[in-house]
Amino acid sequence: MGGVLDNTSTVCHGPSIISIHDVGISSCTLGQLRHRADLVIYWGSNPWDAHPRHLERYTNFTKGRFQDADWYGYVTRTNIHQTDKRLSRILKLTPGIKEEVLPKNESLPYKFFRKGRKMMVIDVRRTRSADMADYFLQVEPNKDYELIEAFRMLIKHEELEVNEVAGVPVEILEDIADALINCSLGVIFFGVGLTMSKGKHRNIDAAISLVRDLNQRTKFLIMPMRGHFNVTGSNTVSTWQTGYPFAVDFSQGYPRYNPGETSVVDILRRDETDAGLVIASDPVSNFPKEATSNLIKNPLIVIDPVETPTSVMADVVIPTTYVGIETEGTAYRMDHVPLPLKKVVNPPKGLPSDKEALEKILLEVRRMRKEMI
């Protein structure tokens, strides 16, 4: 047809992919981290709310071969946190006692200078994951790049000429840099808080460079916290089919790639489309308003098992079966490991799977093209 094919990574981890083109990535599978990682850093991500099974299956709360689970520490910290909350509530109710204002960033706890599994959260606000971490570092919004670059300087034993970076005093940064160097296997999990803040793909560029620098001193890895179900799979398949992971433009008969020019949000914003096909995703609730209004004013076809804001606004809706419940299939985990999905129940009669529906459309498109030629 000569259209443009894009997937949901364009609104989540597209910047990570663009930066990997520039500097590469040193990553691994989650099994490695479960058994070996002793310093786990969540940067701009909130796994307790967004990836609920991640902590207990792959990192701090699971017992690996060489690392112990940190459940005991978690329970203690939660108790302390709850007691803190209760005390502050009492203090507020008691007249005449002023609430003590805690410093924004405290120094590193003693645990970071011992062996054993540690968890650190770096974010702009105190999330649920930050509450259960051993250490929480609060950065000023949109200052992640400066912080990463400061860490890169400290790891090279260079002195900083400023007193604080991104709202964090340099003394604390020096302690954290020591902790980064002294771990035996560290990992940075970064989320949309890093990819979509000011600087976008250059933040990831710097984070990967930080990991590259750290690998000269110890073993360090980095991994994106991928969001949408099987978005990694669509990246992988798109790469081995077309050569490019997302935003692939086929309009001139061969795949071309230039996010910003061929990515779906930019195309919709410039109003360059005349029809849309959405498969199992929800652009109406994720895209900017301008792009959404341009998407729905043209003919829109939705192939989706569930009712979404997009399918409500579509001209044609083709309901399909759920993969992993009513049809078998393959989904890629966030560390690029393909997992087979089993069928559990029979689908309603006459309901096609995504694959069957698309194959039928493809056959019809090919027949029409032949007639045109």
Next chain:
Amino acid sequence: MLTLTPRQEFKVPIDLGCLIPDAIIKKSIDEIRSFRIWEGNRNVHLETLFKISKEANTIDDTIHFTGDLRKIRRIGAKMSRGKIVIDGDVGSRLGEEMKGGTIIVNGDADSWVGSMMRNGIIEVKGDIGDYAGAAYRGSTKGMKGGKIIVHGNAGNEIGCFMRGGVINVDGNVGIYAGIHMNKGTIFIQGNSEGRLGAQMLQGKIVVSGKIPSILPTFTVDNIVKKTKISGEEIAGPFYTFIGDVADNGRGKLYISQTHNPHLKQYEKFL
């Protein structure tokens, strides 16, 4: 001189990479009219989209565009001689991989102006978008030579992976000017939004206006009274910074002293 005017307002992007001075030399007007170009996913004749006229007595290798050209991409791509004059706004990738000649835009230009250019001059009278003189996605070889002159403002990441040449912006620029820069010169007469010269290895960036802060990976070097850009003296005084130290870079930043009193804290290290 060959003059082109759009026949209607375009909806889909048009790739005009084939229409460059090198291609029209010694071609008759009928041959030029039958050039095949891409309008979205359709391959059409040039004549169906543009009104084309040719003045017989003028020099052969000048192309003149008029009208609304915001949807037209890759004008002057890979050109090595001649002149393109554009009256109006123009789309992205203007003068991509240009090897010589001149492009003058009397209006605004979109992103990727002069990306990966080798030689020649691009002059834009209005504003430009992001990635001027940058490299293509995943490439580390940006602009290698030539000159980009912008009389208005520029967007983010100008001179990304730049390897030579000069970018001269009269107005303000966005963040990450000269990121991953490896030789070449950027002269910003207006203000910068910051993160100047991030991860740069070599090269020179001069800012005559304000800058919110310097990245922590740069070390202050000196205060100089003036500096030179392609033979022309620029009056200061300027703070000079060396970096990016995190990448073992030896690039130089020249930041105006008079417009940036908040950088006085660095003077104690001199």
